[in-house]
Amino acid sequence: MTARGDHTKAKLIHATTSLVAQVGYHGATTRAIADAAGVSEGTIYRHFPDKRALFFAAILETQEELVHWMSSLPGQAGTGDLTEILAECLLRLSALRQTVLPLELALAADPQLATQGHVIDLGGAVAALGGPPDQLARYLAAEQRLGRIRPDVDPVKVAIILLAALFALAVSPIADSEVTAADVVKVLVEGIT
C-alpha cells in the first residue's frame, strides 16, 4: 500500500520470476525468494497469502507485459514483408516467453498447482495466455484481407500452430539443434502464400 510496501511487492515478484527461470518452481523456495529479494521470509506473507499466490502474481505480471506488446501487432498488417514481420514478431515473442515459460511449465508439470483454489487469479492468467494467439490471428486475418495470405487458410489455427511450435522449441531437449524462429516462419509461410 505504502510506497515502501509496493516496492517490496515488486521486488518479490521480480525475484520469483527470475528464480523460477533459474532453478524451477521447486528450487524457488520461499527462503531463496526472500534472499533474492533482499527481504526476510516473513515479509512474503505480508504481501501474499501463500507461495502459490506469489507465483500466480508473477505469471500475471509477466503475461501482462506480453499481452501489451502483442496488441500493437495487427496494426502492422501490410506495412512490410510478411516473412520479416512474422520473424520479427516471433523473435520478440520468444524473448518474452523465456520469462514466462518456466512458470507455465511448473503449472503444467504439477497438477495440484493449477487445481486447488485460485481459480479467479488463474482465470486472469489464462485470459492473458489467450491474448497472444488472438492478436497474432488478427494480424494474419488482416494480411489475408490484403491478399497476402491464401484465402482458404484459417488464421486462428495457423496462429496457434506457430506459437505452439515456438513454445515447444523453447522447452524441449530436441531444441538443442539449430532450429530458429526464422526457420519456423519460413516453413510455415511458404505453405500459406
Place this chain on the structure above:
Amino acid sequence: MTARGDHTKAKLIHATTSLVAQVGYHGATTRAIADAAGVSEGTIYRHFPDKRALFFAAILETQEELVHWMSSLPGQAGTGDLTEILAECLLRLSALRQTVLPLELALAADPQLATQGHVIDLGGAVAALGGPPDQLARYLAAEQRLGRIRPDVDPVKVAIILLAALFALAVSPIADSEVTAADVVKVLVEGIT
C-alpha cells in the same frame, strides 16, 4: 536377483510412470511409488541408487517403446499419400506421447533434475528422445529423394518443427482450441510440396 528382482524393478518403473502421469513429479513421492508398486520404500533403493535413477529408468523405458514404433516409419516412404502417412504417424505418436509427456515436463520444469550428475543415464535418455525426430527426418528425406517433397527443404528441421508443434499442443492451455494433428500436418505439408 533375476526372477523376483526383475519383476519388482518392472513394477516400480510402471508405478512411477503412472503415478507421475496422475499426480505430477512431486506428487510421486517414494512412499507413493512404493505403495503403488506394492513393495516397501526400502526396496526402491535395492534397485536404483536414488529417486532420479528410477525416474530416468521410467523415461527410458517409455521412450524405447516410442523409438521402436518409429523405426518402422522410413520404410513406408512412397507407399501411400504423404499427408495421410504423416497424419497417421503423428496421431499414433501423440497417443504414445501422453505417457511420456508428464515425465518430460518434470524434466523441463526442474532444471536440477537434468543438470546434476547422472550424465550417463541422461545420455541414454536424450538419445532416446532424439530417436523419434531422427526416424521422422529419415522418412522425410526418403520422400524427398522420391520427389514428393521440395528439394530445398531441410528434412531434419521440418521433422523437429512437426514434433515440436505436436508437443506444445498437448501441453499448453491454448490447446483447448480445436487444432488437431491433421491441421498441423496440413499447414506444414502444403508448404513443403
Place this chain on the structure above:
Amino acid sequence: MTARGDHTKAKLIHATTSLVAQVGYHGATTRAIADAAGVSEGTIYRHFPDKRALFFAAILETQEELVHWMSSLPGQAGTGDLTEILAECLLRLSALRQTVLPLELALAADPQLATQGHVIDLGGAVAALGGPPDQLARYLAAEQRLGRIRPDVDPVKVAIILLAALFALAVSPIADSEVTAADVVKVLVEGIT
C-alpha cells in the same frame, strides 16, 4: 494520552476478553486483537509492554467487576433464606465467570504464562482472584454468627469448595449433565446447617 489513549486501551482490553472467549488464548493473536479493536498491531505496544501484559490487564479488569459485585454479599447475611441467597449468589457469579473463565483457563493451561516475570501484575490478578472467596467466606461467617450455620464449620474452606465446584462444572466435559448451581448449593447447605 488521556482522552484518545484511554479509549484505545479500553478497546484493546475489551477485544482481548471477547476474542479469548471465542477462540482461546492462542487464537487471540496480536493481529486478531488489533483487528477486533480496530487499531493497528503496533498500537498495542504503545499501551502494553507485551502481549502478556495486555492479557493480564484483561483478567484484572474482568475480575474487578466480579470483585465489586461480591462486595455487596456480606451485608445480606440474615436478610432471607440461606439457600436462596446462596443459590442467587452462585447463579450470578457463574454468569460473570463465563467471561473470566477462558482467561483463567489459559493461565492454568500454560505454566509459562503465570511463571515468567510479571509477578507484580500477577500479584494484582491473584489478589482479585482471591477476592470472591473472601467475600463469600465473610458472608458465611456472618450467617454463622447469626446461628444459621453449624459452628464447627470453617467458612473459608466451604467458600472455596463452593466456588471450586462451580468453576469445574463450567469447564469440564462432565458438566454436560444436568447439575445446576442450585444442586451444588443444596448438597452443601444440607451438610452445613
Place this chain on the structure above:
Amino acid sequence: MTARGDHTKAKLIHATTSLVAQVGYHGATTRAIADAAGVSEGTIYRHFPDKRALFFAAILETQEELVHWMSSLPGQAGTGDLTEILAECLLRLSALRQTVLPLELALAADPQLATQGHVIDLGGAVAALGGPPDQLARYLAAEQRLGRIRPDVDPVKVAIILLAALFALAVSPIADSEVTAADVVKVLVEGIT
C-alpha cells in the same frame, strides 16, 4: 507394528504426557517431545498423522488407567467407614488426575483442539471421562441401598459435584490454600448422611 515400533510409540506417548504436565500444551513442541522421547522429529509422523493425534492418544491412554482403577470402587460398598473410603478414593483419584489434568485443560482452553475432526478419538476420550463419575455414582448408590446415605440424595449428582470440586481445587489459584480432599469429603458427607 514391530516390537521396536511399539516401543517408540509408547515412548512418544509417555514423553507427551509428562511434557504437557511440565510446560503445557504449547510448550510441548514436536521438537521437545521428540527430544524427550529420544527420537527424531520425523519419527513422530510415522506413528501419528499429526500432533493432535499424538495428543489425543496420550489423553486416551491416561484415561484408560484411570477408568481401570475406578472400576474396583463399587465393590467396596459397605466394607468400611464411608468417609474413609471416599477420602481414600478421592486421594488416589487426585493423584492420577495430576497426569490427565494438563491435557484436559489444554482441551478446554483451546476451542480449536477439540473441534476440528478427530471426533471419533475424542468420543473415546469423553467416554473415558464419563467413566469415573459413573463408578463413583455406582458406589454411592450401593451405599445408599445399604442405608448409609440418605435416600433422598441423587448419587449421580453428588458424584459429579465431588469430582468437580476436586478437579477445580487441582487447577485454580485459590487452591493454594489448605483445602484437602478430606475437607471436601467431610463437608459433603455430613450433608448426605
Place this chain on the structure above:
DNA sequence: CATGAATGAGGTTTCATTCAT
C-alpha cells in the same frame, strides 16, 4: 500517538534416504 511494513525465530510437517531386523 498511530500506522503497518519488516523481522526472524520457531512451529509443524514432508520426504528422500539409511539401517537394523
Place this chain on the structure above:
DNA sequence: TATGAATGAAACCTCATTCAT
C-alpha cells in the same frame, strides 16, 4: 532380498515484536 522404522534437513508458514514513516 525385503521390510519398515528411523533419520534429519529443509519446506512452508505464523506471530510477537521492532522500526521507519
